[in-house]
Amino acid sequence: MPTYNFKKMHPVPGATEFVDIVLMRTQRRTPTVVHPGYKISRIRSFYMRKIKFTQQTISERLGHILTDFPRLNDIHPFYADLCNTLYDRDHYKLALGQINTARSLVDSIARDMIRMVKYGDSLYRCKSLKRAALGRMCTVLKRQKASLAYLEEVRKHMSRLPALDPNTRTLLMCGLPNVGKSSFMNKITRANVDVQPYAFTTKSLFVGHCDYRYLRWQVIDTPGILDHPLEERNTIEMQAITALAHLTCSVLYFVDISEQCGYTIEQQCSLFRSIQPLFANKQLIIVVNKVDQQPWETLETVKKDQVQALADASNCSLMTMSNMSEHGVSEVKATACDKLLATRVDARVSGNKVDSVMNRLQVFYPTPRDSVTREAYIPESVQENAVEQEEEDKGDHKSKRTSNMGYAPTVNDDKDVNMDKPTKKTARELMWENGGPGVWAPDYRKQYDLKDSEWRFDAIPEIIDGKNVADYIDPDIERKLAVLEKEEEQLVAELSAAAMEEEVESDLDSEEEAAVEAIRERKAITRIKSRAENSANKSVLPRTIRNRTRDKHTPGALHASEIKKKMDTYGVDTSKMIERGRSLDRGRKRDRSLSRKAPRSVSPDDAAMDDVSGLSKGAIKKAKKLKVDSKKRESSLARSHSKPREPSQMGLKDEQAVDFASKMDRRGRKQWRGGAGEGDHTKAVHLVKWMNTGKKRNGTHYCR
Numbered sequence: 001m002p003t004y005n006f007k008k009m010h011p012v013p014g015a016t017e018f019v020d021i022v023l024m025r026t027q028r029r030t031p032t033v034v035h036p037g038y039k040i041s042r043i044r045s046f047y048m049r050k051i052k053f054t055q056q057t058i059s060e061r062l063g064h065i066l067t068d069f070p071r072l073n074d075i076h077p078f079y080a081d082l083c084n085t086l087y088d089r090d091h092y093k094l095a096l097g098q099i100n101t102a103r104s105l106v107d108s109i110a111r112d113m114i115r116m117v118k119y120g121d122s123l124y125r126c127k128s129l130k131r132a133a134l135g136r137m138c139t140v141l142k143r144q145k146a147s148l149a150y151l152e153e154v155r156k157h158m159s160r161l162p163a164l165d166p167n168t169r170t171l172l173m174c175g176l177p178n179v180g181k182s183s184f185m186n187k188i189t190r191a192n193v194d195v196q197p198y199a200f201t202t203k204s205l206f207v208g209h210c211d212y213r214y215l216r217w218q219v220i221d222t223p224g225i226l227d228h229p230l231e232e233r234n235t236i237e238m239q240a241i242t243a244l245a246h247l248t249c250s251v252l253y254f255v256d257i258s259e260q261c262g263y264t265i266e267q268q269c270s271l272f273r274s275i276q277p278l279f280a281n282k283q284l285i286i287v288v289n290k291v292d293q294q295p296w297e298t299l300e301t302v303k304k305d306q307v308q309a310l311a312d313a314s315n316c317s318l319m320t321m322s323n324m325s326e327h328g329v330s331e332v333k334a335t336a337c338d339k340l341l342a343t344r345v346d347a348r349v350s351g352n353k354v355d356s357v358m359n360r361l362q363v364f365y366p367t368p369r370d371s372v373t374r375e376a377y378i379p380e381s382v383q384e385n386a387v388e389q390e391e392e393d394k395g396d397h398k399s400k401r402t403s404n405m406g407y408a409p410t411v412n413d414d415k416d417v418n419m420d421k422p423t424k425k426t427a428r429e430l431m432w433e434n435g436g437p438g439v440w441a442p443d444y445r446k447q448y449d450l451k452d453s454e455w456r457f458d459a460i461p462e463i464i465d466g467k468n469v470a471d472y473i474d475p476d477i478e479r480k481l482a483v484l485e486k487e488e489e490q491l492v493a494e495l496s497a498a499a500m501e502e503e504v505e506s507d508l509d510s511e512e513e514a515a516v517e518a519i520r521e522r523k524a525i526t527r528i529k530s531r532a533e534n535s536a537n538k539s540v541l542p543r544t545i546r547n548r549t550r551d552k553h554t555p556g557a558l559h560a561s562e563i564k565k566k567m568d569t570y571g572v573d574t575s576k577m578i579e580r581g582r583s584l585d586r587g588r589k590r591d592r593s594l595s596r597k598a599p600r601s602v603s604p605d606d607a608a609m610d611d612v613s614g615l616s617k618g619a620i621k622k623a624k625k626l627k628v629d630s631k632k633r634e635s636s637l638a639r640s641h642s643k644p645r646e647p648s649q650m651g652l653k654d655e656q657a658v659d660f661a662s663k664m665d666r667r668g669r670k671q672w673r674g675g676a677g678e679g680d681h682t683k684a685v686h687l688v689k690w691m692n693t694g695k696k697r698n699g700t701h702y703c704r
Helices: 015-029 040-068 077-087 089-117 123-142 145-159 181-188 235-246 265-274 301-314 329-349 352-358 380-395 427-433 477-501 510-533 560-569 575-588 604-610 617-639 655-668
Strands: 170-174 206-212 215-221 250-256 283-289 317-320
Touching (some): 015 040, 015 123, 015 145, 040 089, 077 089, 077 145, 077 235, 089 145, 170 235, 170 329, 181 206, 181 215, 181 250, 181 329, 206 329, 250 265, 265 301, 283 329, 301 317, 560 575
Parallel strands (some): 170 215, 170 250, 250 283, 283 317
Antiparallel strands (some): 206 215
């Protein structure tokens, strides 16, 4: 498994997208409704929650970015130098540092603005402070536009890096471009590296895997390296240099003796000498490739001596190979793996960890106890069986069976069975004789090795807390249990017979029992009606029409006949009550015809108003106005269903009790009713003036 997996890094949003994510999350996850009627402490906590949530969201997102990207000081030196080669170490650290600074700035802004909101004295001031806080945080994020864009490009490139483990068994191929490194990798691994007849087809590191000696090996194909100073090498070449410098591996240096790669053997030898310091403490093999085009034996002596001199000077192996004909491919792979495996074993044995393990191991070497020579002993029965088996094998090459039980029938069953020799039945034969598999099982107690063979079939005692259960069992317990059960059955039978003979005597006579039965029936009927009326499956009637007459068959509880019937049961005279109700009912009726109206009695006040003799014009006009207002007030009072104005009509003692009741009513209605609360999420369409005035151009435009 690779040590580092950069594919799990989360995408880095841009500055504008980052602001949209933060503000949208704040809008969705926090309350959106607040009213000026709230307490100032509630308004402050509302806006403080907005600011705190925005700050936490930004810090969480920026923290994920800082955590996902690796720290160059904490990872393997190979990856640290590779990141320096590909992305520039200084630029990488500067971008992450700016992200960390932005997170600190957002935290300090939120802390300062929350402290100011705590002293806000109105909803407008708290809202202004909230807008200022969110605006400053978004400004800090927008200033990180370049850093966020750079980190997103780095993340994309790092996610495409090969999953390379710097600590596992590795074969690394290097050399000039187009010498056959990628072709060799395609031969020994399951990788599919692009191979083309021009230089620098491979522009980055490629990783493949192969198996050797039941172990997984990692094979790395590097880009070609040109022979020039280190300062002049480009990013593609520096990837190969980084891998050679930091990976503990077996190095295969490829040499194209056919010179079809475009470089002479002398140039290839010069490159080997220039990068030879990178081969220190590594197992090196010089691979002479493309021997199908130019055989090693027919190579010019001068060129052969140059290549051989490299192998002698570096004390490494020299092997020939051809990817086209696959000559020597397996040998090169096996040699490189064996050399690296031996080196890794030696390194572990010579390490400090082996000493701690060897101290816990103790090796014993057997020594002879006397000078007697003891030869191997084979029992005579075994020797006889071996001789008989050899004779049978020489005769018909078939083993004789003593029985066909459990075997499939064949043509030569009679010939295969040897019935002359009496033998012991096997467990297989006994199984088929006693019902087959799943029916019969062998008795393994026959194989018990005990001091006395008669003990093998005895029942195994059950031990609890170190004591035998059988020692505490009464041998007569079954007989005693049967006696107890018989006695219990007899008692139950006697009790049932006595219950049948007894008759339940009641203290009530027949009339009282009939009355009790009638009461029980009425209670049952009342209970059923109550359940039907109180059921939640029917609509609730308004209070104004409850108990009224529904139809002519079911007069309501407020009907005159029903009231008279009910009150008569209590002995109350209802004649005056019913007559007063009828008179009030007649007074409430409004007849449209003026001819049907009963003549209204004139009150003394009205008579005084009609008498206008001796008054001035202003007084007469004022008297007429008072008369009209009095008529309007009387008609309004006759039609209204307003609350009673006298304390006694409201069920209260005096005016003080009325004031106290109204005060308690207002106190109970202090909660917000009928409006939206702070838990209601509303997204109203605000028609802002500056966004909806003036000319609209064609196309789209961005505005926040």
